[in-house]
Amino acid sequence: MAEAQRPTLLSLDDVLQRLLAVARERVLPDLEKVDTFDSLGRVLARSVVSALDVPPADNTSMDGYAMRAADVPVAGTVLPVSQRLPAGVVGQPLQPGTAVRIFTGAQVPAGADAVVMQEQCNAIDGDALGSVRIDAAPQPGQWVRRRGEDVQLGAEVLAAGTRITPQAMGLAASVGASRLTVRRRPRVALFSTGDELVMPGESLKPGAIYNSNRFTLRGLLLAAGCQVADLGIVPDRLDATRAALRTAAAGNDLILTSGGVSVGEEDHIKPAVKAEGWLEAWQVAMKPGKPLAFGAVRRDGGDSEALFMGLPGNPVSSFVTFLLAVAPVLRALQGCSTAMPAGLQVRADFDWPRPDRRREFLRARFNAQGGVELFPNQSSGVLTSAVWADGLVDLPPGQVVQRGDMVRLLPLSALIGA
């Protein structure tokens, strides 16, 4: 195509700005209380504030003996043993001039200020609990975990807008939070277009391919905390596409489709969305990707609507477009604080001599030397590249890369489910 006839390309940043402006007006209003136990992947609508110090009291991080450091001025000091304290047992205040047999996690008794690990002590049998020879003079504070050293009373441990990771579940539990207030999960209707698509398990007739996007997108939606309504494969016909959109709009916040957003005669998504609601059809200056349809579909009655996003059909295009355009919308709908994860500066262990005029997202992987290498085939149909990769190298339009240059990497682990 001659330069003049090329459609205007929008930058991904401009597209994101538009998407987020719409999504932020539609943050899901419904809040739910969930058990912390079942909160993985949910987004907090209210922050978690600690009503206690963690740990709640000084305790020992070693099995050994607790004492006043001043009572053991030199290695080899012998002290009588006055108490035995397993974890969970609260002892008496320390009698000065004695040692306390103590086990990891037990509260250090009042008056004791140091613990000597058992490997540096020798128990001596005798009356009652006997005595102990301490073979290393302790520093005050040694092996003592201080009250509140992890969390202090009144501290906000998890802010509203945080997605609950496994470690956040643990942190909430550590401050005693048994229930969390989260946003409702986004409800997303998903369908694929394409008369060539068949499902795994079906026979592959001539001209057919297996529907991989249905699986990739389902996985991405589940990882993003969504409730997925799968509407299967919709035939490449306008009436069927319109009917599928109407069904999808009922009861869902977002309709997500793959395929059928180009300008071919068999691409019915855009006219169908236009007829059922409103549409912005974009050509985005990104590779893979480019065609992206955004809009909304009216619900019955017409006074409410479901958002719509139509992804390109090529498997890597739909994967990358989801991560860079759909995932931020889903995060915004859930009131998530981060729209996009930060990228890393990494060393390119590859050359990229012929860049595209679009911003490119190259499938790349770390090597053992701390640089990144590229999957040899960067075609938008090669899904193998997306499984092989650790991340996407984010190359500005027209950017030539020489081995050793620093480039920006977006880790897939941060993009998926973040």
Ligand code: AMP
């Ligand atoms: P389209 O965007 O419909 O023109 O499709 C672009 C390319 O992606 C074509 O080669 C399609 O066969 C392929 N494709 C579309 N949808 C899927 C899908 N769900 N799974 C795998 N490949 C697909």
Ligand code: MG
């Ligand atoms: Mg198609």
